[in-house]
Amino acid sequence: MRVTQSMLSSNMLRNLNNSYSKMGKLQEQLTSGSKINRPSDDPVAAIKGMGYRTDLNKVEQFTRNMNQVNSWIDTTDESLGQVSEALKRVQELVTQAANDTNDSDDREKILAEISQIKAQIKDVANTKVGDDYIFSGTKTQSPLYDANGNLIPATTTGTAFNADVKIEVFDGIQLNVNTDAVQLFKDIEDTLTSIEGQLSAEPGGDGDDATELSSLLGNIQAVYEDVLAERAEVGAKQNRVEMMTNRLSIQEINVKKQMSNNEDVDYAESITEMVTQESIHQAALSVGANIIQQTLVDFIR
Template sequence: MRVTQSMLTNNMMRNLSTSYERLGKYQDQLNTQKKITKPSDDPVVAIKGMRYRTDLAEIEQYQDNLTEAYTWMESSDDALDKVSQALLRIKELTVQASTGSNGAEEKKSIAIEVEQLKRHIATVVNTKVGNKYIFHGTNTTEPPVNLEGSQLIPTSTNAVLLDVSKGVKLDVNVDPVSFLQGNNSKNIFTELGDLINNLNSDSGDLDEYLSTIDFYSSKVTAARADLGARYNRIELIDDRLGSQEVIANKIISENEDAEMEEVIINLTTAEAVHRAALSAGSRIIQPTLLDFLR
């Protein structure tokens, strides 16, 4: 095959173009510190990167859900603590009223305070986080308790479930019936109402109400214990997600980040090869008449 001058020139230009592309690739890696700048540079790395970043996005979403879970649980625990304190105060007042040293007027004064504590408990049960009622199950838009109407305990007790890990849903609310509902279709508000009526009328023994208050106090304690157990699990899941986030970022870095020492060596080598190609190319191009006329 006859090799012409134009063939040599075209080959030289094509090789120089390839050399420029190689130099551009290593310069991009040096500037961005990444192996690729577009998927076509290395489709395998690009596909792996998309999958790893999807996993990282899921972890970050679970962490956001955990933040909401913490808010619900901490607010619920604080509310239950306030209910427990109110019941303790009601018990103190009941003990005080049951002594023989208090007359009818003193008991009426105690009844006024018990009434306010009863309303305080209702207010606590109507606690909102943001714009959501936390003690009304999945019906977060309506108040669970209305002392002025017929709704004395929440009607919705469905669990509020949040995705906290892959394939794991955890209820973050407290079932209000678990600590508000009593025996024989009675509830904490009707029983406190009976106590108030007794105090106002000064008509009977108050010892049974002490047992009732202890009953509801134990139910509140049990609800807090259950909530605390779930809170501990949330913390374990949070710690695990933190570890998974670190691992995911490490995998992404290993997949996409360029080894700077290797990039610098490759760039230096490519520059030397390119200079040698330019030098060789200058000898391939034959002199023209203009070169002799200078």
């Protein structure tokens, strides 16, 4: 086959263009810090990168969910803590009222304070996180007590007010973030109502007897222990949330490491390859200058 000057020139230009393309790709990788700037650079690595980014997006979403879980559980713990402190105060007041030395005025003052504590506990039962009531089960837009202080749930079992609120914190793992406190607050309300009835009874009547008030101390202690039991369960949830948070942090680190190994440029290797390619390109230019023969224009000079 006859090799013409045109063929030599075309081959030289094609090879130079390929050399420029290789140097441009290496320069782009060094500038961006990524081996993959378009799917065609490495289709297999590009597909893996999509999977890693999907995993990372999941971790970020689960982390946001975990923040919401922490808000619910921490607020629940704080609210139950307020209830337990209120019940301790009620216990002190009832013990004081059971003393026969108290006159009617003293008991009226005690009654007034207990009534205020009762109203405060109802307010705590309507605690919200954002726009959600935390003690209302899945009926998060409805409070437990209405504006008149009446318990809204008609029954204490089998209703949405007793349903679990679950939030996904990992693939296939959901945490129950709420506390089924309808029965708890109902028992507290009934106990405080009984105490109010004893304190408001006519002097000298059966309900005014100090012995009756003393017997109610056991009821107060019972509901107080129920509150402590609920707080213990909330504490167990907090411990699990902490472990899940650590697990998510480890998962995020692992995914980012895998994504880095898949995509990030090895600068030492790329710079070495870039220098080598530049040397090859310079050699190609030098050889190309010798391959291209002189034209008639050169002879005219």
